[in-house]
Amino acid sequence: xDGLLGKEYLKNYIKNVKSIINNYLKNEEEKAKDxxxxxxxxxxxxxxxxxxxxxxxxxxxxLGYEANGGTKMxxxxxxxxxxxxxxxxxxxxxxxxxxxNKRRGVETLNSIYKKYGEKIKVKTDPLHYGxxxxxxxxxxxxxxxxxxxxxxxxxxxxxxxxxxxxAKYVIRLAHGQVLDITSGAHEDITEKEVLNILWTKxxxxxxxxxxxxxxxxxxxxxxxRKKAIENYARCFGWAFQIQDDYLGIFxxxxxxxxxxxxxxxxxxxxxFMFNLRKLGNNEQKxxxxxxxxxxxxxxxxxxxxREILRDSGTLNNVLxxxxxxVEEGKKYxxxxxxxxxxxxxxxxxxxxxxERTK
Amino acid sequence: xDGLLGKEYLKNYIKNVKSIINNYLKNEEEKAKDxxxxxxxxxxxxxxxxxxxxxxxxxxxxLGYEANGGTKMxxxxxxxxxxxxxxxxxxxxxxxxxxxNKRRGVETLNSIYKKYGEKIKVKTDPLHYGxxxxxxxxxxxxxxxxxxxxxxxxxxxxxxxxxxxxAKYVIRLAHGQVLDITSGAHEDITEKEVLNILWTKxxxxxxxxxxxxxxxxxxxxxxxRKKAIENYARCFGWAFQIQDDYLGIFxxxxxxxxxxxxxxxxxxxxxFMFNLRKLGNNEQKxxxxxxxxxxxxxxxxxxxxREILRDSGTLNNVLxxxxxxVEEGKKYxxxxxxxxxxxxxxxxxxxxxxERTK
Numbered sequence: 164x165d166g167l168l169g170k171e172y173l174k175n176y177i178k179n180v181k182s183i184i185n186n187y188l189k190n191e192e193e194k195a196k197d198x199x200x201x202x203x204x205x206x207x208x209x210x211x212x213x214x215x216x217x218x219x220x221x222x223x224x225x226l227g228y229e230a231n232g233g234t235k236m237x238x239x240x241x242x243x244x245x246x247x248x249x250x251x252x253x254x255x256x257x258x259x260x261x262x263x264n265k266r267r268g269v270e271t272l273n274s275i276y277k278k279y280g281e282k283i284k285v286k287t288d289p290l291h292y293g294x295x296x297x298x299x300x301x302x303x304x305x306x307x308x309x310x311x312x313x314x315x316x317x318x319x320x321x322x323x324x325x326x327x328x329x330a331k332y333v334i335r336l337a338h339g340q341v342l343d344i345t346s347g348a349h350e351d352i353t354e355k356e357v358l359n360i361l362w363t364k365x366x367x368x369x370x371x372x373x374x375x376x377x378x379x380x381x382x383x384x385x386x387x388r389k390k391a392i393e394n395y396a397r398c399f400g401w402a403f404q405i406q407d408d409y410l411g412i413f414x415x416x417x418x419x420x421x422x423x424x425x426x427x428x429x430x431x432x433x434x435f436m437f438n439l440r441k442l443g444n445n446e447q448k449x450x451x452x453x454x455x456x457x458x459x460x461x462x463x464x465x466x467x468x469r470e471i472l473r474d475s476g477t478l479n480n481v482l483x484x485x486x487x488x489v490e491e492g493k494k495y496x497x498x499x500x501x502x503x504x505x506x507x508x509x510x511x512x513x514x515x516x517x518e519r520t521k
Numbered sequence: 522x523d524g525l526l527g528k529e530y531l532k533n534y535i536k537n538v539k540s541i542i543n544n545y546l547k548n549e550e551e552k553a554k555d556x557x558x559x560x561x562x563x564x565x566x567x568x569x570x571x572x573x574x575x576x577x578x579x580x581x582x583x584l585g586y587e588a589n590g591g592t593k594m595x596x597x598x599x600x601x602x603x604x605x606x607x608x609x610x611x612x613x614x615x616x617x618x619x620x621x622n623k624r625r626g627v628e629t630l631n632s633i634y635k636k637y638g639e640k641i642k643v644k645t646d647p648l649h650y651g652x653x654x655x656x657x658x659x660x661x662x663x664x665x666x667x668x669x670x671x672x673x674x675x676x677x678x679x680x681x682x683x684x685x686x687x688a689k690y691v692i693r694l695a696h697g698q699v700l701d702i703t704s705g706a707h708e709d710i711t712e713k714e715v716l717n718i719l720w721t722k723x724x725x726x727x728x729x730x731x732x733x734x735x736x737x738x739x740x741x742x743x744x745x746r747k748k749a750i751e752n753y754a755r756c757f758g759w760a761f762q763i764q765d766d767y768l769g770i771f772x773x774x775x776x777x778x779x780x781x782x783x784x785x786x787x788x789x790x791x792x793f794m795f796n797l798r799k800l801g802n803n804e805q806k807x808x809x810x811x812x813x814x815x816x817x818x819x820x821x822x823x824x825x826x827r828e829i830l831r832d833s834g835t836l837n838n839v840l841x842x843x844x845x846x847v848e849e850g851k852k853y854x855x856x857x858x859x860x861x862x863x864x865x866x867x868x869x870x871x872x873x874x875x876e877r878t879k
Contacts, residue, residue, distance in 0.1 A: 195696050198721050199714055201703050202696035256660065260653040283703075286788055286814030295618040295702050298656050302614065303695035305663065310688040319677035326684075330668040337661035338553050338560035344653050345559050345641075356557055363556050430644055456644030 164507065166515030172508050173515070176222040179240045184213055184247060191307060205300045208275055213251040215267035215420075217521070219403070220373045221247040226508065227377025227392065230500045231384055235316070242315035242380065245308040246373050249333070252304030259297040260344060261429045268420035273297040317380045325376045332372040339363030346432050357437045365407065366400025391498035395509065398492030402516040405485035408433035410521065413469060413478075418521040423465045430456025434481050435472055443475045485517050522865065524873030530866050531873070534580040537598045542571055542605060549665060563658045566633055571609040573625035573778075575879070577761070578731045579605040584866065585735025585750065588858045589742055593674070600673035600738065603666045604731050607691070610662030617655040618702060619787045626778035631655040675738045683734045690730040697721030704790050715795045723765065724758025749856030753867065756850030760874040763843035766791035768879065771827060771836075776879040781823045788814025792839050793830055801833045843875050 188210040195203040224243035225236070233239060257263075258271040265271065277293030285292045312326055343360045346352040374392050378384045384392070410419050411426035412435065426433065439451055450471060454464050472478040496509045546568040553561040582601035583594070591597060615621075616629040623629060635651030643650045670684055701718045704710040732754050736742045742750070768777050769784035770793065784791065797809055808829060812822050830836040854867045 191692070194692075198693055198696040198717055199700040202699040205696075205699050253660075256656055260656065262649070285703075291620070292702065294652065296699060298614055298618065299695050299698040299702065302611075302663070303692050303699075305660070306688045306691045306695065309667065309684065310692065313681050313684045313688060319681050323671050323677050323680055326667065326671045330664045330671060333664045334549070334552075334661050334668065335556060337657050337664065338556040338563075340657040340660075341560040341563050341654060342557040344650065344657065345643075359556055 164510050164514060166511055166518040168507055169510075169512030169515035170519075172226075172512060173218055173222050176225060176240075177216075177218040180218065180221055180244050180247065181214070183241055184216075184244050185210065187244065187248075187307075187311065188213060202303075205272070205296065206303070208272055209251065209255065209300055209304055211269050212254070212267060212272070213248060215269060216247050216251055218247065220250055220369055222512075223370060223373035223399075224377040226505075226512070227374035228380055229377075230374075230392070230505060230509075231378035231381040231388065233377070233381040238316045239377065239380065242312065242317065243373075243377070245311040245315075245329075246376070248304055248311060249308035249329075252301050252308065253336070255297050255301035255304065257340075259294045259301075260340075261425060263421065263425055265421055271297070272300055315380075321380050321382065325379045328372065328375050328379060332368050335363045336365075336368045339365075339367075343432070352432060354437065357432055357434070360432065361404050361434065362400065366397070366404045369403050370400035371396035387498055391495040395492050395495040395499060395513075398488040398495070399513055399516060401488040402485050402492070402513065405434060405481060405488070406517050406519060408435055409482065409485075410519075412465060412472070414520065420521070424460045424462060427454055427465060427468060428457065428460040434484070435477055438480055439472060439475060439477045442477045442480065443471065447471045447475055482517075489513050489517055522868050522872060524869055524876040526865055527868075527870030527873035528877075530584075530870060531576055531580050534583060534598075535574075535576040538576065538579055538602050538605065539572070541599055542574075542602050543568065545602065545606075545665075545669065546571060560661075563630070563654065564661070566630055567609065567613065567658055567662055569627050570612070570625060570630070571606060573627060574605050574609055576605065578608055578727055580870075581728060581731035581757075582735040584863075584870070585732035586738055587735075588732075588750070588863060588867075589736035589739040589746065591735070591739040596674045597735065597738065600670065600675065601731075601735070603669040603673075603687075604734070606662055606669060607666035607687075610659050610666065611694070613655050613659035613662065615698075617652045617659075618698075619783060621779065621783055623779055629655070630658055673738075679738050679740065683737045686730065686733050686737060690726050693721045694723075694726045697723075697725075701790070710790060712795065715790050715792070718790065719762050719792065720758065724755070724762045727761050728758035729754035745856055749853040753850050753853040753857060753871075756846040756853070757871055757874060759846040760843050760850070760871065763792060763839060763846070764875050764877060766793055767840065767843075768877075770823060770830070772878070778879070782818045782820060785812055785823060785826060786815065786818040792842070793835055796838055797830060797833060797835045800835045800838065801829065805829045805833055840875075847871050847875055 188206060192203050192206040192210065195206045221243040224246055225239050228239045254266060255272050258266050259273040263271050264274040273293045275293070276296035277289050280289030280292035312329065313322060315322060339360050339362070342356060343364050346356060346360065371393065374396050378392060408426070411431070411433065412423065414423065416423055436451065436455065440448060443451065450467065454460060454468065492513045493510055496506050499509060500506055546564060550561050550564040550568065553564045579601040582604055583597050586597045612624060613630050616624050617631040621629050622632040631651045634654035635647050638647030638650035670687065671680060673680060697718050697720070700714060701722050704714060704718065729751065732750050736750060766784070769789070769791065770781065772781065774781055794809065794813065798806060801809060808825065812818060812826065850871045851868055854864050857867060858864055
């Protein structure tokens, strides 16, 4: 099976939630006007970013819900948007940390407000002003995600159990982020740490968190199914992350809609970078060491890095790992659901994680 | 009535929750070790900050709970710590935005990690690294506050109603922050905006949020009591904020444990600054304009500002407003509770807001 069905499922999900997200944020923008014009504008900027989300996490909330026997699709579409808002909110903080100016093809909030600060001649440093604005807007949107979850149309005790899972994994995500920005900044890092970073700061909250929240909103999850979801999510998360890092260097900017220089400039310790340290020759490793985390990484540096990753066998090695996760993940699907149609979606969506170009 | 009883009530509250907060964060530190050593250390640093909290907000959760007939004091002490953790978490973000190095007598996280970044020779700018760390740690702790609230020992539907109030007011707080850092950065601001900033970014979440959450955890709040709590909270919040801004300029650093230069350097639009623009003469206003938001504000500048605030009548004018709020607030207490002892606590705590020296 290829990733086409998964792609369609995702497309359908996005079609269903697009207006829910937009209506919610339009309403938040109105409410923000009670405080002032500037926060209301900030919500509008955030809406532009949120509108461009890939929808993977929200789609997994709905899939986890269906897999555990849930049938109220309208309710779950509505509720699932909490994770889409959260994800966009976390990206706002992320973009400040990574000093990125573009995300999903739109200008990042730190960049928008840096320019705005220059325009209104803020007394403080416009860069710092832009960063502070991004962090505050991000904070607001993290709490909007809670508002959505708590207002959802499920039994109160289910919402609370879902909320506990949500809180647990975001705390871990933030810890992963702490580790990531520290280790990205120097090279002295163990394999266990690299894997922990990749898993907690991305894979886990991309796959395990939404699947478990969706399933939990239905009711308790039978132990066998729970175990299978955890295993599937682990494979899904790793495949997702490997492809994410692949697209970070090998992707087309028109597709990924972020600069190809960004990951190298931030010195991200991806599985590619980690394996290159093991598989590269001295010359290749010297280039890697000189370019990672450098302020002025150029596109030519990225092209050279692509070549090195190919020549050293690192590219092949890591992509093979990604596909191995896809194969492993398939094995658990039978224990998640008996429904053949649902099984196909689980499988195809997993494959799609490695086939996606954005 | 003076503020002594309120001070004692607060002291007793802190005595009861100190170990709860410490135990919770020690446990979070252990859990963070699963991700890595560095995030676990970050939680430890955060604990040092959280341990020094004044406890005003948590104490109001417990007071609101009792006022609406709640009697399970052990449960409410435990649950009320959510707002103390939240408040400390928000301060971590705040300290990054205000570029402060000291808070509550301990070094701020942005400062700790800036130095750490210098020590481990991060490839990126150590200042940016320190800021990014502070934002990530802050994010983790915001979600810890949710974990505490959702795990609390109250009926699920009560927790959800309390959570909705919590989310609502923090969204407004973040909007207020957005307005504050923008308007602090220039002078073109209306009186309505100044009042909105002061209220949403501080007064509201300091008084109304905790009182309403506490009362809501018991059950629905009778309309008359709700109205009275809202009015009392408004007066409490304003008195708190006026004294906070007073201490920001006139306080003793050994008491407030933050630099007296901080508010002027950040160009904060406090009620004092706003009223000085109306009451000051041209020379005084010229000094104000030159010093607000300046990077290198000195203690002598602060001493001169104190003099100007006194001479122009601004100090007296604003403090009178604070005491007027105290007097107004007292009028609503009878509609919050019939219990004479509780009434005394509500009254004395309100007075204490204007008498406190830290």
